[in-house]
Amino acid sequence: MLNKMLNFSIMVALSIVLLGCPSAAKYPLGDLGTVPIEKNLLGIWETSDDYDVQKVEFIENDPYSYFIKILTYNDDYFGDTYYIGYITNIGANKYLYARPLGSSGDEVNYYCFNINLTKNTMTSREVNVADTTISSTEELREYCATHYYTDDYFLSSITLWIKDAKIFFVNLRDEPFDVRLGEPYRPVFTMTNLPPHETSHLLNTTDLEDNFLYYKPSSETEWMRWKNEENIPYQCSVEGGKIHAIIAQQNGEMSYYILDDDSGFNPKISMLNGTEKKLKVMKIGESWEFNSVAFIDDFGPHEMTNFKAIPTGNYGLFWLLQDARESGYYFLTQEGTGNVKQVPFEAGRYYIYFIFSENNIFHASLYDITSLW
Structure with a gap:
């Protein structure tokens, strides 16, 4: 059974950011820390066009900003790799504006993009914000509202991007x-x-x-x-x-x-019951009794969870059969000791934790499945 559980292009724009494009504003396009991020922008976006940067990732930095990471670029690329980005709306138009990571004070430059998002695609155009008479966020927003249909507002045509x-x-x-x-x-x-x-x-x-x-x-x-x-x-x-x-x-x-793929930098884990029996509990935590960071109960045969972000740290893997007493739990053991194995979970990594049976004996496995590329 099929189970379901769960306009300048942005790459051109980011390439120009990295190459020192003069079209940058000294003021943010919105009030920082007030507009929640658009969750649909999270993920990896690719272009098939031949730009200096071909792939970029948006990660949730906090509820109001993105951590933007340049992933793939050609030999002509130079510059920084990381940015902090924000979302704002001016009338019916949505904007992304971004600054280089670590910039502060008079060194801050904000690069502004008009974007349109769908489920799997995005288009964007860089906005010409090089007007040196702008002296505040309010004036910058007014400029964008009144110049949207003027000939020199956008620096290039629309380009399509696809989410990985x-x-x-x-x-x-x-x-x-x-x-x-x-x-x-x-x-x-x-x-x-x-x-x-x-x-x-x-x-x-x-x-x-x-x-x-x-x-x-x-x-x-x-x-x-x-x-x-x-x-x-x-x-x-x-x-x-x-x-x-x-x-x-x-x-x-x-x-x-x-x-579903949870957002943020933290390690992400999915759990799979690969047996023919219901499991009473699968959990990840410091111990069976305390500080669970991922937990599912009444876990049916062949069921699988979405990927959940958990705090970085060292944790044990535990499970309990449906007909077992609470004290009859199992755990992944440290080889040669019989003690609970404390497994390191690292930021930015993806893990799969599954239970399977072999000759009527239940086993647990944990794999780091993070992409190699």
Whole structure:
């Protein structure tokens, strides 16, 4: 069953910011710390055009600002990599304005962009704010309101940007396994010969479309298409800003989850019950009794959680079977000691914590699945 759980272009603009474009304002376009960020802007955005910067990421810095990180650029690029950005509205128009990270006092320059957001796409144009007579935020906003339709207000034409999606694969089978999302001539995601009870790393993609899912044991040559009981193939959507999990379940079935990706810098964790039994509890914390940072109860077979941000730190992994007493909990052990293993969770990393059974014995695994690129 298909499960769902869960105008200057911005790259040109950011490239110009980094190259010292003179069209910058000495005043912010809005009142800092008053307008909440747009959650839909969070994530990685890519352009297929040949600009100095090709990929940028927006991370929640605090409820009112973004941490903007330049991820990919060509050999012509030079300058800073990090910015702090803000959102504001002037009439019906939405703006992003950003300053280089660490700038202060007279060194602060704000670069202003008119943006339009949809679910998976964004357009933007840099605004010409080089009017040296502007002496306050109020005057800058008035300038933008009254000059929007003038010929020199925008410095270039509109460019389209696409938000990245993430995909990974978990093999709960007892043999190496292969999966492919998409057709062989244009696959969106492919993983072959993944060992039993292991996971792939996250793959970032901007191929946002519906695809067929194919799978097979690595020992076989013929791919099978994932279908329902009526022999109709499932269509697996790939959505920008989401994390997509392909699971080869231990019972022989396939699952496809579309998961939410929590915001912020903190480590992010998803939990998966890869067994045929309901779990009373899965949790992550300093101990079984105290300070849980991630927790789920009455966790059904083959269910999976969205990715949740947790504080950085060292934590144990615990679980409890449905019919067990509270004192009968299990935990991931430190090899050779029998004590609770304290696992480090680092900022900016993605983790998957899953339970599986082998010969009627339950096991826990934790993998860092952060993208390698």
